Amino acid sequence: MRYILSLFLVFSCFLDAQNNYPQDYFSKPLDIPLILSGTFAELRSNHFHSGLDIKTQHRTGLKVKASARGFVSRIKVAHYGYGKALYITHPNGYTTVYAHLQKFSPVIEAYVKERQYQKESYEIELFPKAEDLPILKDTLVAYSGNSGGSGGPHLHFEIRDKQERPMNPMLFGIHTKDTSNPVIKSVYAYPLGQNSFINASNTKQKLRLTPLKNGDYSVESIQAIGNIGFAIDTYDRQDLAANSNGVYNIQTIINGSKNFEIDFNRFSFDETKHINQLIDYEHFSTKKQRIQKLFRKNNPLSLFKSTLNDGVIKIEDSTYSIYKIRVADYKNNESWVTIHIKGVKNNIVKPKEEKVTPYFIKANQTTNLKEGVVSVDFYKDTFYDDFYLDFEVKNDTLKLHKDVKAAKKNFTITYDVSKYSNEDKNKLYIARLVGYKDYMSYTYTKRKNHLLIASTKKLGTYALAMDSLKPTVSAVNFKSKQWLSKYRFLKVKIDDEGSGISNYRATINGKWILMEYDYKTKTLTHDFNDGVITDTKNNLKVIVTDNVGNNSTFETLFYRK
Incomplete structure (x- = not known):
């Protein structure tokens, strides 16, 4: 009875806090x-x-x-x-x-x-x-x-x-119908330190999750020692939709005492970037699944409520603990996960071996790297944690680790392109190689004399790319010299296969007209109801420029009464 009462006290204040608006x-x-x-x-x-x-x-x-x-x-x-x-x-x-x-x-x-x-x-x-x-x-x-x-x-x-x-x-008070409990998709356990182990392993463990008849979940018992933490993949559903939505509140309890809580009721735009430290960023980058850590490490998010030891659990030898996770939606539908932890010291286990490179990044220091024509500048507090970085330059390709470390802010990549002709320099940009086919994705590139400079938050592989192709421009809903008196809209399609569209400008008879750009359909649309086109004979001119300065001009005539 005392244990049930303590659980009630853990989240009763959360229920009252919703009514102050x-x-x-x-x-x-x-x-x-x-x-x-x-x-x-x-x-x-x-x-x-x-x-x-x-x-x-x-x-x-x-x-x-x-x-x-x-x-x-x-x-x-x-x-x-x-x-x-x-x-x-x-x-x-x-x-x-x-x-x-x-x-x-x-x-x-x-x-x-x-x-x-x-x-x-x-x-x-x-x-x-x-x-x-x-x-x-x-x-x-x-x-x-x-x-x-x-x-x-x-x-x-x-x-x-x-x-x-x-x-x-x-x-x-803006609500929708919701009578369903949140869904728990998976639970992970983390050894947090070289001397911490879970099931005789020093690496992250996915735990076997079993749904119970009452809607809650049990997890296989684990053996552990040292500091450990957990993470969860969870979502909520409202009654009238099949979408997998976010939950409202997550709490954890160890042996009847709350040790972690996160409450999704308010945040600031300045801190939203710290989501990449809340989730397991490497897991998301490699598996495209967002699992949320139930412990706090170098994360200033205001969403965290009272935590004990930042949600980290210390397991000692020959102990027995019960760890519970409570996940709730705004309507207070809840799901519980129970994990039994036995403290067992195993002398034969080995810690995870960390890959050592010549380049060690200290999060609280500025680091400047240079090889060949490429330099990389990491400023103080770019990353959350210290780590060994893979850094290699071959010709014009930069291998800058894998995208498995979350960054707080941008770092810069600089290429010296002195060896290129002036004509070629103007067509170059810095691209990030994406996907198994190494698609060249444009990274915003500044030009300063013989240098190309890109600012990014993503590690990965980068290379110099050249774009000598002009954008394409074509009419969508009309033909040259056509009468458009009964048309409401004028539509033009624009596209670019290289660095991507940077800007466009449309005029009729030399006068600027408003054209709305929808990048999803690659369409420019003018509404004749704007009332700026008053002549019968009209010369449409559209100039489209890509991110390295290639431009195309499309001109045609149409008539309108």
Whole structure:
């Protein structure tokens, strides 16, 4: 009875903490059932998900309404990321965000387009004054879409606090039906040190997981000694969707006492990069599975709550311990994992041998490496941990370890290209070799005299690549000299097989026109409703430039009344 009471006390405070936010202030932004494809703080590539992804019934163009009274405080239109995004600041200090939009409401759309034409740029960021675009609760502000980095039609919705930190919208009463317990896919055990062992091994162990009839899980008993930790692969599902979503809270208990907790209710954008230290980054890089460590090592994330010894468990010889993991969703559906640990000292085991190279990276120091025409600069605190680095240069190819170490910030790779002709220098860029076919992926490259400089967070293999191919440009929905009087849109396809598209510019009869770029379909689209085309005979000119400066010019005539 005492053990059950202690477990209750472990997470009872977590239940109360959810009620400290206004519950009736914000309404849902769509007039359809709230079904989610993504939850708050889900583990994503290099970041935590900062809001709710609301399904839009596989459609675009649904009416998006303001969740509360306020004013439009920021508008951003970009090719990537959030695409078309709207920010509304409310009198209570919170800000709601609506992203991947198709278009804005007529008043906001006119406000944005006027400034896009003034700037002659599709991509734009605006900060209206409070009196410019006031908004009432439940009024139309936009239409849902699939713009930016969206993988399908949906509305990305956020609530941020006064410090611009995203918060879980469910804290404010925006809920969806969820009666299912979280799913545990796998559990791993880690020896944390040369003198720590699990089942007579000094390497990570995947443990055999057994689902129980009551929905919980048991794990095979293990023998261990020294400092150990665990990691878990888990997800949650809501009732109305089959998506594998993030969980809300994870706690661990050792012999009845809590020793670790992480609570996904708020984070800052400055810290979201530390997700790569929360997960087993090497495991993700090699197996594409995100397993979350239940111990804290060199990680400043604010998501961590009270921890005992940073979640590390010390196992002594001839002891017996019970380790429990509690995984919960926001609706407090929970799943438990139980692991029995026997402390056994085994004298015949050998520690894992670490590969030693001439290049040892100390995380708290700056390291400069140079070989041949290549130099690499790691600045202080680039990495979380010290490690031996593989570093090798052959001709113009740089082997810089494998992408198994998470980086906090960018390091630089510099190539001396003095041996190349001036013509060739202008066509070179630094590429990262990706996949088993070593596809050359463009890494943003700066030119400084005879040097090419790239800034990146990813280890791996890099090489000099040359791009002498011009981008391609072609008409999509019209032909040369065609009458387009009844057309609403003008569409052009652009592509580049080398370094990728850098920028484009479109004019009609010498006057700049707004063309929206969708990189997913490689399409530029102009809306004739902009009203800037007034002549009958029109000369369309599109100039497209790639990342090394190759450019193509596409010109054609069309007619319109």
